[in-house]
Amino acid sequence: MKVAIIDDEKAMHLIMKRMLGKIAEVEIVGSFKETRTAYSYLMSYDVDLIFMDINMPRESGLEFAGRLRESGKQMKIVFVTSHTEYSLLAFDVYAFDYIVKPINEERLYQTVQRALSGMKSEAIPAEDASPSIRVMFNCLGSMEMRSVQNELVKWKTSKSAELFGYLVMHRGRLVSRAKIIDDMFGEIPLRNGEIYLNTTVYQLRKLLNNYGLKGSLYSDSNHYALDLNQVRVDSISFEEGCKQMAVIDDAHIEGALELEQLYTGDLFGDREFSWARSEVQRLSLMYTSFTQRLCDALLVRGDAQTAVRLLMKLTVHNELDEGTIKLHMRALALMKNKESLNRQYIQFTELLDKELGISPSHEVTALYHDLMSMLES
Numbered sequence: 001m002k003v004a005i006i007d008d009e010k011a012m013h014l015i016m017k018r019m020l021g022k023i024a025e026v027e028i029v030g031s032f033k034e035t036r037t038a039y040s041y042l043m044s045y046d047v048d049l050i051f052m053d054i055n056m057p058r059e060s061g062l063e064f065a066g067r068l069r070e071s072g073k074q075m076k077i078v079f080v081t082s083h084t085e086y087s088l089l090a091f092d093v094y095a096f097d098y099i100v101k102p103i104n105e106e107r108l109y110q111t112v113q114r115a116l117s118g119m120k121s122e123a124i125p126a127e128d129a130s131p132s133i134r135v136m137f138n139c140l141g142s143m144e145m146r147s148v149q150n151e152l153v154k155w156k157t158s159k160s161a162e163l164f165g166y167l168v169m170h171r172g173r174l175v176s177r178a179k180i181i182d183d184m185f186g187e188i189p190l191r192n193g194e195i196y197l198n199t200t201v202y203q204l205r206k207l208l209n210n211y212g213l214k215g216s217l218y219s220d221s222n223h224y225a226l227d228l229n230q231v232r233v234d235s236i237s238f239e240e241g242c243k244q245m246a247v248i249d250d251a252h253i254e255g256a257l258e259l260e261q262l263y264t265g266d267l268f269g270d271r272e273f274s275w276a277r278s279e280v281q282r283l284s285l286m287y288t289s290f291t292q293r294l295c296d297a298l299l300v301r302g303d304a305q306t307a308v309r310l311l312m313k314l315t316v317h318n319e320l321d322e323g324t325i326k327l328h329m330r331a332l333a334l335m336k337n338k339e340s341l342n343r344q345y346i347q348f349t350e351l352l353d354k355e356l357g358i359s360p361s362h363e364v365t366a367l368y369h370d371l372m373s374m375l376e377s
Contacts, residue, residue, distance in 0.1 A: 141265020
């Protein structure tokens, strides 16, 4: 996989090269301190994955990513930055991932492996890519598996469910026994962890065999992997749908509404696995960005009622997000509901003060006054 690095700090080039150099499948084909030379190179040569800072002189990483997308370039972009406030904007330019500095080597490795897995799946011939589905794994807002007859599959143990979710998250990649033991059984002595892993693998393999998935749980002396060709995973379907729906206009709204319904909650629901935190956050940001774009399209159409329903769901998801509150105020103004608009702004102001000790941004306040003036005229 060909990788490029774009960052105005020389130290970050050294750090990224050291970490990426440990991954055999990665070839660093270019490193740039500003976007002008990077753009010239990317217009002439193929690159699979870009690691890029957001705050750079003359042209930000977000602006540069937008320019790349406008030129038709579809390489994967990972933003590496100290600024968490840009996370939603990153997904607006179809970022593949968003990593906060200082960079964790394991987090970087997961991102690269996910990109590699996507490249491999894209290379599968169409006739081999969709064998008959045996089970459906719903891991957004829950952690349940169902047969094609919609029969709820009963997990042997909670650890067998966790192992299945863990291997699903790695999307067919080989994962070492040592890593699984450390991630899933790290709180107990190593010897006991090895025994528990063997028992859990046996339980999971037996369960999968009962549903026509014999051989789907691959293992050798040191690794495990899960073949997902006959498993439909809602989180993967949601992510692929978001990427395919780069533009949400009037012609795509119905499909976008169906896709939004897939996201019934955060990854793995109320089960908090330490090994899944970064993936939970990544999909959560993707959902927020996608739904905000969908609501914007609904408001352009004039369907404020549907937009408000989705925005209320988004508010529960993240009640402090300014992008959501701005869309919600626009929707209420479109409905000519002055009272609700006023109440919404006051509640948001009080919440910001209580939780963060700050006031709404100038943009939010200006929008509020503009909308109220429009309704009063």
